[in-house]
Amino acid sequence: MSDGTDRSTLPIRRPPFAGVTKRTLEGSEADWDQAAQVAPPEGAPNVLVVLIDDAGFGNPSTFGGPIETPNYTRMAEGGLRYNRFHVTAVCSPTRAAMLTGRNQHRVGFGLVAEFSGPFPGYNATIPRDCATLPRILQENGYMTAALGKWHLTPDNQQGSGGPFDRWPSGLGFDYFWGFLGGEAGQFDPLITENQKAIGVPESTEDDPYYFPDDLSDKTIDWLHRVRAEKPETPWFVYYATGCSHAPHHVPKEWAAKYEGKFDEGWDVMREQVFARQKELGVVPSDAELPPRNDGFPTWDSLSETERRLYARQMETYAGYSENADWNVGRVLDAVAEMGELENTLVIWIWGDNGASMEGTLTGTFNEMTTLNGIPLTPEQQMGLLFKHGGLEAWGGDLMAPHYAAAWAWASNTPFDWGKQVASHLGGTRNPLVVHYPNGVSDPGSVREHFTHVIDIAPTVLELAGIPAPTHVDGIEQEPLHGFTFADSLSASGAPERHTQQYFEAVGNRAMYKDGWWLAMRLPRIPWLLDPEALRHFGPGWNPDDDPVELYYLPDDFAQANDLADQHPEKVEELRKLFWEEAERYQVLPILGGLSSFYGIVPPIPKVSTFTYRGRIENIAAGMIPRVYNHSYTISADLVVPDGGAEGVIVAAFDHLGGFALYVQDGKLKHHYSMLGVLEYTQAAETPLPSGDVNVEMVFAADAPKPATGGEVTLLVNGEPVAVGRMEHTVPARFSGYAGMDIGCDNGLVVDRSYADKAPFRFTGEIKQVVFDIAPDMSDEDRQVLHEHAAQALAAHGANA
Amino acid sequence: MSDNDQLDVLIAVYLIPDLAQQDFDGFVKLAEAGTISTDGVVLVTKDAEGEVAVQETGDHLGRKGVKVGGGVGLAVGLFAPPLLAATAIGAAAGGVLGKVARKRVQAGIGEKMDDALPPGSAGIIAIYEHDNAEAVAGALTNSIRSSIAQIDKASAKELKAGLEEASAGLAS
Numbered sequence: 001m002s003d004g005t006d007r008s009t010l011p012i013r014r015p016p017f018a019g020v021t022k023r024t025l026e027g028s029e030a031d032w033d034q035a036a037q038v039a040p041p042e043g044a045p046n047v048l049v050v051l052i053d054d055a056g057f058g059n060p061s062t063f064g065g066p067i068e069t070p071n072y073t074r075m076a077e078g079g080l081r082y083n084r085f086h087v088t089a090v091c092s093p094t095r096a097a098m099l100t101g102r103n104q105h106r107v108g109f110g111l112v113a114e115f116s117g118p119f120p121g122y123n124a125t126i127p128r129d130c131a132t133l134p135r136i137l138q139e140n141g142y143m144t145a146a147l148g149k150w151h152l153t154p155d156n157q158q159g160s161g162g163p164f165d166r167w168p169s170g171l172g173f174d175y176f177w178g179f180l181g182g183e184a185g186q187f188d189p190l191i192t193e194n195q196k197a198i199g200v201p202e203s204t205e206d207d208p209y210y211f212p213d214d215l216s217d218k219t220i221d222w223l224h225r226v227r228a229e230k231p232e233t234p235w236f237v238y239y240a241t242g243c244s245h246a247p248h249h250v251p252k253e254w255a256a257k258y259e260g261k262f263d264e265g266w267d268v269m270r271e272q273v274f275a276r277q278k279e280l281g282v283v284p285s286d287a288e289l290p291p292r293n294d295g296f297p298t299w300d301s302l303s304e305t306e307r308r309l310y311a312r313q314m315e316t317y318a319g320y321s322e323n324a325d326w327n328v329g330r331v332l333d334a335v336a337e338m339g340e341l342e343n344t345l346v347i348w349i350w351g352d353n354g355a356s357m358e359g360t361l362t363g364t365f366n367e368m369t370t371l372n373g374i375p376l377t378p379e380q381q382m383g384l385l386f387k388h389g390g391l392e393a394w395g396g397d398l399m400a401p402h403y404a405a406a407w408a409w410a411s412n413t414p415f416d417w418g419k420q421v422a423s424h425l426g427g428t429r430n431p432l433v434v435h436y437p438n439g440v441s442d443p444g445s446v447r448e449h450f451t452h453v454i455d456i457a458p459t460v461l462e463l464a465g466i467p468a469p470t471h472v473d474g475i476e477q478e479p480l481h482g483f484t485f486a487d488s489l490s491a492s493g494a495p496e497r498h499t500q501q502y503f504e505a506v507g508n509r510a511m512y513k514d515g516w517w518l519a520m521r522l523p524r525i526p527w528l529l530d531p532e533a534l535r536h537f538g539p540g541w542n543p544d545d546d547p548v549e550l551y552y553l554p555d556d557f558a559q560a561n562d563l564a565d566q567h568p569e570k571v572e573e574l575r576k577l578f579w580e581e582a583e584r585y586q587v588l589p590i591l592g593g594l595s596s597f598y599g600i601v602p603p604i605p606k607v608s609t610f611t612y613r614g615r616i617e618n619i620a621a622g623m624i625p626r627v628y629n630h631s632y633t634i635s636a637d638l639v640v641p642d643g644g645a646e647g648v649i650v651a652a653f654d655h656l657g658g659f660a661l662y663v664q665d666g667k668l669k670h671h672y673s674m675l676g677v678l679e680y681t682q683a684a685e686t687p688l689p690s691g692d693v694n695v696e697m698v699f700a701a702d703a704p705k706p707a708t709g710g711e712v713t714l715l716v717n718g719e720p721v722a723v724g725r726m727e728h729t730v731p732a733r734f735s736g737y738a739g740m741d742i743g744c745d746n747g748l749v750v751d752r753s754y755a756d757k758a759p760f761r762f763t764g765e766i767k768q769v770v771f772d773i774a775p776d777m778s779d780e781d782r783q784v785l786h787e788h789a790a791q792a793l794a795a796h797g798a799n800a
Numbered sequence: 801m802s803d804n805d806q807l808d809v810l811i812a813v814y815l816i817p818d819l820a821q822q823d824f825d826g827f828v829k830l831a832e833a834g835t836i837s838t839d840g841v842v843l844v845t846k847d848a849e850g851e852v853a854v855q856e857t858g859d860h861l862g863r864k865g866v867k868v869g870g871g872v873g874l875a876v877g878l879f880a881p882p883l884l885a886a887t888a889i890g891a892a893a894g895g896v897l898g899k900v901a902r903k904r905v906q907a908g909i910g911e912k913m914d915d916a917l918p919p920g921s922a923g924i925i926a927i928y929e930h931d932n933a934e935a936v937a938g939a940l941t942n943s944i945r946s947s948i949a950q951i952d953k954a955s956a957k958e959l960k961a962g963l964e965e966a967s968a969g970l971a972s
Binding site: 304309382383386388389390393 | 941
């Protein structure tokens with residue numbers, strides 16, 4: 001496929017001028033190569049990478065799961081199933097590894113994008129010596145687009161001020177449409193297009209908005225546009241769904257398809273999926289199911305109400321996931337209609353990690369309660385579920401739900417554990433389907449090669465005929481860590497090149513080599529990330545003292561037989577190898593992404609006053625002033641017309657966690673939702689005067705401590721007009737995806753009392769809104785709160 | 801009625817209507833069998849479309865004479881003060897319920913419960929002798945939250961106070 005172009009150094013250099021120049025055009029000879037655009041090698045295929053979020057090996061019917069995935073199956077039947085494909089067990093790391101072809105720690109993503117830490121393996125910053133696959137393709141003439149979830153931009157860099165080099169456009173994508181963070185409300189996402197937050201799409205009762213549908217629409221629109229303008233240029237599309245990450249949002253008709261399908265519970269589901277996997281041949285017929293994990297309750301031990309609730313949780317998740325398959329199918333249909341499916345390489349990974357157990361044992365009406373470390377008993381969860389609309393509302397926009405952890409465990413059948421647990425296949429082995437009619441020799445087959453997400457980039461490059469560059473922008477490149485498996489598309493007996501791989505996520509570790517797998521699970525409950533749960537792993541902790549398990553995967557597909565006692569020499573060999581690999585790829589220090597739990601925190605921010613003037617909307621969650629756990633004030637200078645005004649002065653997030661200062665019926669009000677668990681409202685009794693008016697909300701915390709209570713005072717022109725108490729406040733983060741607005745409340749509103757007027761724009765003039773988050777507290781208290789904030793961010797990130 | 805004449809006023813809420821029906825039926829069976837003595841039990845169910853249905857025990861259970869006015873039953877005769885406090889059920893749910901059809905709901909407890917219950921849920925209000933508490937607890941096993949107040953005698957005034965207290969307990 002070589003065309004003589006030197007593609008080893010990017011950007012590709014313009015060839016020397018081969019024409020002739022004279023003083024005038026007379027006698028000058030043209031060289032049109034000077035004006036040519038870089039072109040990919042002849043025959044280079046289009047590439048569509050589809051990445052599903054937070055899903056298990058045993059979810060899609062294509063791999064024996066209970067969720068109907070006809071489009072995934074048609075791709076598998078026309079292509080190949082890979083049943084030993086691996087990811088990193090956590091979200092951003094998998095994405096970073098896939099897009100760079102390097103191990104995640106080497107590119108700064110030992111943990112997730114939210115927390116940019118102080119060690120090279122955990123700074124959430126892809127280095128310039130590891131150019132991404134889209135950048136390589138872009139520089140070789142591909143058109144590139146990323147749509148959907150991104151999750152590779154640090155939390156504090158998601159604002160209009162950039163920097164933008166960690167945004168999609170800075171990492172090789174011509175076009176981006178989606179959300180920058182780790183998750184989004186599927187009914188009310190905060191959308192970013194290229195380098196601008198464009199807001200929350202309009203949604204009405206008659207025409208409700210649903211992000212997965214729009215994701216496919218936008219993808220198809222982009223394909224149609226670029227194909228119309230450039231009929232022959234290959235494209236690279238990275239289509240990353242928000243599904244099936246929490247919140248599990250889906251229109252009722254999709255969940256209803258699964259009514260009654262999970263009434264027998266997770267234990268039975270696990271057995272049934274395992275049997276189907278054997279029938280399909282994606283699991284060897286002699287495989288054994290690992291023993292039951294006692295960390296999850298048996299279905300029989302539950303009350304009838306619990307069984308009904310939990311069954312509904314899984315019905316919703318299944319409908320949500322099937323909708324994702326349907327929407328990917330729409331994109332595939334569009335590609336087929338364009339006549340391009342034959343020469344499109346479809347790489348479809350069902351899960352960036354195993355299914356998520358972060359809903360805790362009960363599941364939750366609001367995933368942010370877990371991420372804020374708010375313990376809720378099963379009874380409290382049920383009460384709050386009742387409060388927020390009951391079982392019928394599960395999956396709708398009034399909740400941000402996440403199912404019970406045991407569903408995730410069953411979703412990862414035949415493997416144990418799940419997301420975050422990189423020591424076991426439940427966290428790291430996910431379905432892969434490759435569809436490439438021009439390259440696959442025996443469609444419908446299963447490939448058993450050990451493959452890993454870092455193999456995607458080298459495989460794509462080989463099939464495109466493009467070499468991995470040695471230099472990009474003058475910077476010498478780290479060689480790709482992955483191995484191509486391109487030849488396995490046409491040859492089932494192609495050699496297995498990926499024979500050794502380390503795994504690490506949140507301290508859970510594994511070392512694989514030549515079929516042997518040493519599992520070194522951090523002995524903790526995966527969904528608990530708080531100082532107490534992590535205390536054991538601080539100073540004095542020796543990871544080598546933790547229990548290990550050893551498996552020989554060629555004989556034990558699902559890790560059912562622990563051989564550690566029988567092969568101590570193999571344990572030692574792999575443990576030693578892990579430490580060598582860990583050093584080589586910047587995995588050290590273990591738990592480097594959670595360093596804030598051990599006193600290693602970033603410098604305390606010096607800026608404490610934030611002023612918003614004009615129409616500023618859709619501020620990302622990670623960019624708002626830190627109003628958590630201490631006193632703060634919000635002051636606004638208004639102009640109220642004669643006859644009064646109404647509307648939102650400032651609103652952050654929604655009714656499942658957020659705050660709003662607004663004017664209703666002419667009176668100043670403040671509403672605060674402590675994650676939908678508790679709600680507080682303070683209201684003035686008299687209307688605002690007209691003219692220039694200053695309003696203020698003062699929160700005087702009881703003490704600078706996590707979730708502190710305190711007194712709220714509302715003032716108009718310096719005079720108190722309302723007081724109230726808030727017993728508990730949000731300790732870490734209100735929302736995983738919603739934003740803050742000045743002068744309105746976009747998306748789902750904070751106080752449902754004005755939902756019918758949303759976005760409830762302020763009818764007067766807002767000159768400025770000022771947040772003052774400089775509380776009067778000691779340096780010691782300031783340090784304690786700062787550590788808490790850093791821990792909360794890291795914990796949120798680990799769960800995102 | 802026992803010597804001390806004490807009654808329990810219970811409010812229970814359910815995520816799932818047919819489980820509430822199951823408990824209601826169990827309660828009625830206990831009363832019919834004479835295992836417990838009741839002054840009335842009301843079941844309010846609300847289906848997924850928001851349609852509300854109210855059932856209550858009849859006189860055959862031998863009510864001891866709670867006088868709630870006009871000779872009508874507990875459900876329609878007793879107007880309950882904030883039966884389920886807003887803090888228990890929530891403004892968010894209330895917002896959802898604004899457009900709910902109110903067919904077959906009459907004034908009184910049913911209407912109050914309609915306001916309080918999200919679609920696809922149910923509630924039970926029961927009045928029974930305190931000595932029967934254990935047996936009743938054994939019958940109402942599917943509720944997700946319940947609250948009980950005690951009253952001294954079966955007067956409408958006492959009953960209202962008991963309902964208020966139980967309602968507040970549910971909210972706490």
